[in-house]
Amino acid sequence: MSKPKFAMYWAASCGGCEIAVLNIDEKVLDLDANFDVAFWPAAMDAKYKDVEAMEDESILVTLFNGSIRTDENEHLAKLLRRKSKILVAFGSCANEGCIPGLANLSPREQIFERAYESPSTENPNHLRPQAACQVPEGTLTLPPLQAVIRTLDQVVEVDYHVPGCPPESHQIAAILDVLIQVVKGEAELPPKGAVLGAGNSTVCDECARKRDVKVIDKLSRIQELPQLNTTDCLLEQGLLCAGPATRSGCNSRCPNVGAPCIGCYGAAPGVLDQGARLMTAIASVVDANEPEAIDRVLNGIPDPAGSFYRFSLAHSLLRANREALAEEP
Amino acid sequence: MSDSTFEPVIIGFTCNWCSYRAADLAGTARIKYPPNVRLIRVMCSGRIDPTFVLKALSEGADGVLIAGCHPGECHYLEQNYKALRRHRLLQKTLAQFGIEPARVRLTWASAAEGALFAEEIAAMVNEVKALGPLNWPARPLPVATAPAEIPKLSEVAA
Ligand code: SF4
Ligand code: SF4
Ligand code: FES
Numbered sequence: 001m002s003k004p005k006f007a008m009y010w011a012a013s014c015g016g017c018e019i020a021v022l023n024i025d026e027k028v029l030d031l032d033a034n035f036d037v038a039f040w041p042a043a044m045d046a047k048y049k050d051v052e053a054m055e056d057e058s059i060l061v062t063l064f065n066g067s068i069r070t071d072e073n074e075h076l077a078k079l080l081r082r083k084s085k086i087l088v089a090f091g092s093c094a095n096e097g098c099i100p101g102l103a104n105l106s107p108r109e110q111i112f113e114r115a116y117e118s119p120s121t122e123n124p125n126h127l128r129p130q131a132a133c134q135v136p137e138g139t140l141t142l143p144p145l146q147a148v149i150r151t152l153d154q155v156v157e158v159d160y161h162v163p164g165c166p167p168e169s170h171q172i173a174a175i176l177d178v179l180i181q182v183v184k185g186e187a188e189l190p191p192k193g194a195v196l197g198a199g200n201s202t203v204c205d206e207c208a209r210k211r212d213v214k215v216i217d218k219l220s221r222i223q224e225l226p227q228l229n230t231t232d233c234l235l236e237q238g239l240l241c242a243g244p245a246t247r248s249g250c251n252s253r254c255p256n257v258g259a260p261c262i263g264c265y266g267a268a269p270g271v272l273d274q275g276a277r278l279m280t281a282i283a284s285v286v287d288a289n290e291p292e293a294i295d296r297v298l299n300g301i302p303d304p305a306g307s308f309y310r311f312s313l314a315h316s317l318l319r320a321n322r323e324a325l326a327e328e329p
Numbered sequence: 330m331s332d333s334t335f336e337p338v339i340i341g342f343t344c345n346w347c348s349y350r351a352a353d354l355a356g357t358a359r360i361k362y363p364p365n366v367r368l369i370r371v372m373c374s375g376r377i378d379p380t381f382v383l384k385a386l387s388e389g390a391d392g393v394l395i396a397g398c399h400p401g402e403c404h405y406l407e408q409n410y411k412a413l414r415r416h417r418l419l420q421k422t423l424a425q426f427g428i429e430p431a432r433v434r435l436t437w438a439s440a441a442e443g444a445l446f447a448e449e450i451a452a453m454v455n456e457v458k459a460l461g462p463l464n465w466p467a468r469p470l471p472v473a474t475a476p477a478e479i480p481k482l483s484e485v486a487a
Binding site: 105150154155272273275276277279280282283284286288289291294295298301303304305306308316317318319320321322323325326328 | 386387407417427469
């Protein structure tokens, strides 16, 4: 009997999601035992034309990580949607734009400026990547950069969501177990649109740190604080922590070791806009009532959009800076 | 700059106890103010989550007005201070999105300040008129089905 096909693809991403999948250790052998890995550029050689030649819906499940930044990303998203029965938005980039999504605060020209003309870049001839370039052998092409980053579900229909930057390996292993059971006819698929591999509350809910005073009179960066105690809420100790607005699922991994949550599991259940929820939470605990005193505390957040939307900008209500959006076709 | 025919759409959140009554008073006293504001009554300005403001701006509003009781007079004690802090934080954030501060205005009005509230509205409408329409592009909706024909990558990249 032929095994069902599995695929994993990276669009605009860092590759961490692939590492997280490989991090399930020997469980990856279960993947191989139960699936025929049809396409997985990070793990094995494959050509797009091989995917193009596959029958529609012939891949049982595709884990799609990465956001949609270039025409190539969009093409692969549409192609894999067509070839897959189940398309999973895997990881923060595919679901919410993640760190690459922060580029949505800048119009394309500024992105190129930053990447190719910054003081630390040596580019005396001011070269820029071109969509097409003539060489003696013919025309070379590069997929153009789109105006803004989009998430997978802003481009194609998505069946399931797995949040996290990257998703926790124990969560991936559990999802794989369910998938294998489904293939064997021992389990049903979860309802379409479900969020897999995550919890149903907030990081704060899983965090063991003690919440007590619930007000802050100063916000600092971690390196500016003389010492952090190991038992109290980090927000109360003056660190911007995204725990109140972020979905649980990681067992509050970062606060456990003394680093604030930066929000990688995305918006908590029922939260439309992770950044707005975080603004609400922070504003509520600032211990000041006069405009100047309030600003003194808030000035401890030098990059509010980048801090509140570090992972979810592309999927937020506003999505991007106005100038960047204006370039969208 | 805007043309003279532009009539901004402004969503106004008013609290039940003071600012809504101010608007009401302006109405019963027949004080004229521009019809651009669509008022939404909430119990308290502390109920206004930045989500409401962002949703309004991203779905067609040119500006948002938040009105509450004067500091110290909120009927839920300190909630309007919360509104003040959220407003300042939101303003800092919106600047990075390219949204001008005049589009999101916070104001206080007591139940007796109908005339003052009408002036606030008129002032805001004028400021937003001068800024022109916001016209925030709609969020792409999840596509229901994959398109029938997908071009080859070589065609896309060319
Ligand atoms: S704010 Fe951060 S440190 Fe405090 S309880 Fe929530 S997750 Fe833990
Ligand atoms: S604590 Fe926050 S940033 Fe850290 S892994 Fe969990 S969700 Fe991600
Ligand atoms: S009741 Fe008016 S601001 Fe709270």
